[in-house]
C-alpha cells in the first residue's frame with residue numbers, strides 16, 4: 001500500500017477551515033493606523049507599483065477560482081464550495097488592496113506589457129489542471145514576495161497590509177496543492193504536459209524578475225538575485241514532498257541559484273507555504289507571520 005502524501009488533507013478539512021475563516025474574514029484589524037508615509041516620492045511610487053501587482057494577482061485569483069467552482073460543481077460539490085470560498089478570500093484581498101492603493105494616493109494602473117501577456121495566456125487556459133498549477137505557482141511567488149517585503153518595510157500601515165496577505169496566501173498555497181491533486185485524480189492524462197508546464201513557468205517566473213524587479217525595488221528593497229533564489233526555492237519545495245505528483249523543478253536553474261536538492265526537501269515542512277503552515281494558519285488570529293530576510 002502506498003503511503004499517503006504528508007501534505008494530504010480531505011476536501012472536508014479545507015471546507016471546514018474556509019467556513020471558519022469566512023465567518024471572521026471581515027472582523028476589524030485593530031486600531032486605526034496613521035496614513036502610510038514614505039521617505040520619498042520615489043518610494044511612494046514604488047509602493048503603488050508593488051500593490052498594483054498584488055491587486056492584479058488577486059483579480060486573476062478570484063476570477064479563476066470562481067470559474068473553476070462552476071466547472072467542478074458537476075462532479076464534486078464539496079470541492080466546488082471550497083473553490084468558491086477560496087475565491088471570496090481573494091475578492092476580499094482585492095477590496096483591501098483597492099482601498100489601500102487609494103490611501104497611498106495611488107490608483108489602479110494598467111499592467112506592463114510582460115505582465116499583461118502572462119495574465120492573458122493564463123486567462124485563456126482551458127484545462128483545469130493547467131489553471132490550478134499556474135495559480136498555485138502565482139500564489140507561491142506572491143506569498144514569498146510579501147514575506148520578504150515584510151522583512152524590509154517598517155511603515156505600520158504597510159506592514160499590516162502585508163501581514164494580512166502573507167498570512168492568507170500561506171493558507172492558499174497548500175490549498176491549491178489539494179486542488180491539483182483532486183483534479184489529477186479525476187483526470188491524470190495531463191500529467192506529462194503539466195511536468196513541462198511546471199518547468200516552463202518555473203523558469204519564466206524566476207527569470208522575469210530580471211525585467212520587472214526594478215519597478216518596486218525602491219519600496220520593498222529586495223535584491224533581484226535574492227528574490228529569484230527565494231522564488232526558485234519555494235517553487236521547488238512545492239512538490240519536494242509530494243511524490244505522487246512527480247513534478248520536478250529545472251535542475252540547472254536551481255544549480256545556478258545555488259539551491260541543492262537537500263535544501264529543497266529538508267526545509268520543506270518548515271516552509272511557510274507547507275500544509276503544516278496552513279494548518280497553523282486556519283485561525284488567522286493565531287498566526288505569527290514570519291518575515292523572510294533577503
Ligand SMILES: [Fe+2]
Nearest residue numbers: 058089090093
Ligand atoms: Fe490573495
Ligand SMILES: [Fe+2]
Nearest residue numbers: 061139169172
Ligand atoms: Fe491567494
